[in-house]
Amino acid sequence: MLILIQEETGLEFMYNEKLRVHSNVVTEATKNALKRRGVTLEDIAKIVYEMQVPYNKGLRMDHCVESVESVLKKREMQHAILVGVELDELAEKNMLSEPLQQIVLADEGLFGVDETIALGAVFTYGSIAVTTFGHLDKNKIGIINELDTQPGIGKINTFLDDLVASVAACAASRLAHRTRDLEEAGETFEDLPPEETAPETKIDGAK
Numbered sequence: 001m002l003i004l005i006q007e008e009t010g011l012e013f014m015y016n017e018k019l020r021v022h023s024n025v026v027t028e029a030t031k032n033a034l035k036r037r038g039v040t041l042e043d044i045a046k047i048v049y050e051m052q053v054p055y056n057k058g059l060r061m062d063h064c065v066e067s068v069e070s071v072l073k074k075r076e077m078q079h080a081i082l083v084g085v086e087l088d089e090l091a092e093k094n095m096l097s098e099p100l101q102q103i104v105l106a107d108e109g110l111f112g113v114d115e116t117i118a119l120g121a122v123f124t125y126g127s128i129a130v131t132t133f134g135h136l137d138k139n140k141i142g143i144i145n146e147l148d149t150q151p152g153i154g155k156i157n158t159f160l161d162d163l164v165a166s167v168a169a170c171a172a173s174r175l176a177h178r179t180r181d182l183e184e185a186g187e188t189f190e191d192l193p194p195e196e197t198a199p200e201t202k203i204d205g206a207k
Contacts, residue, residue, distance in 0.1 A: 023075075026075070026078050026079075026082075027072065027073060027078065029082060030072055030077075030081050030082060031072065033081055033082060033085040034081065034085075034164075036085075037085060037088070037157070037160055039143060039147070039160070039164055041065055041068050041069060041072075042061075042065060043142065043143040043164075044068045044143065044164055044167050044168050044171065045061055045064035045065040045067075045068050045171070046061075046064075046142050046143070047136070047141050047142045047143065047144065047164075047168040047172075048064040048067060048068060048168050048171045048172045048175065049061055049064045050141060050142065051132065051136075051141075051168070051172045052064070052172050052175045052176065052179075055176075055179065056175065056179055056188070056189050057188040057189065057190060058188045058189035058190025058191070058192075059175070059189045060189070060194070062194040063175065063189055063192070063194050063197050064171065064175070065194070066194040066195060066197050067171040067172075067174045067175055067197050068167060068168075068171045070171070070174065070197070070198060071125075071167050071170040071171045071174065072167065074121070074124060074170075076120070076121045076124055077121045077124075077166065077167060077170065079121075080117050080118060080120065080121040080163060080166065081163050081167075083117060083159075084114065084117055084118070084159030084160060084162070085159065085160060085163075087104065087158075087159050088104075088156050088157055088158060088159050088160055089156075091104040091105055091156045091158065092154075092155070092156045104156065104158045104159075105156060105158075107156075107158040111158075114158050114159045114161075114162045115137065115162050117159065117162070117163070118133070118159075118162035118163050118165060118166035119133060119166070121163075121166050121170070122166050122169055122170060124170065125169070125170040125173040125174065126173060126177075128172075128173045128176050128177070129169045129170050129172070129173035130169075132168075132169040132172050132173060133165055133166055133169035136165035136168060136169055137162060137165050140161070141168075143164060144161050144164050144165050144168075147160050147161040147164060148161045174197060174198065175197060178192075178197050178198070
């Protein structure tokens with residue numbers, strides 16, 4: 001196994017003979033990318049809470065944070081975030097080729113690659129996540145709105161705002177599916193520790 005250290009971030013990248021990056025490295029890089037761009041797990045969890053609290057008695061912010069953390073462990077989401085953030089940062093440095101540089105800089109209305117990447121990661125969590133993503137993409141709740149309006153102050157978040165919407169939509173969908181499990185068991189989120197928000201956790205008959 002070969003271990004390489006990236007000078008800019010100090011992260012260790014572990015490669016085996018098949019050039020596979022260890023899951024822990026990808027997870028850490030994903031969290032660092034969001035943090036670097038000024039997005040915290042709590043920022044995303046606030047959106048999830050706002051979306052789900054009307055339908056879930058006893059739902060707390062720590063339930064939402066745990067759901068966001070779980071979504072960020074998915075490879076599809078990690079890869080989407082790493083690619084999107086990289087493109088935003090390259091655009092800020094004027095390192096994209098023209099006309100792509102100007103298209104990303106302007107976040108042109110007919111440029112749908114940002115939504116396509118974010119939507120691709122949403123499909124893992126089903127139709128509820130897809131419709132929730134559409135709602136968030138249109139209404140720009142919370143940190144999504146802040147990211148969407150930052151280009152005027154020198155930031156390019158053409159990809160990031162959609163990716164945050166994607167994470168929030170998936171985390172909200174997780175909780176929605178868990179709600180159904182709880183209802184059938186005669187329970188609510190008041191009875192649920194945050195670490196058990198995953199659908200089918202401790203449900204009779206589930207493996």
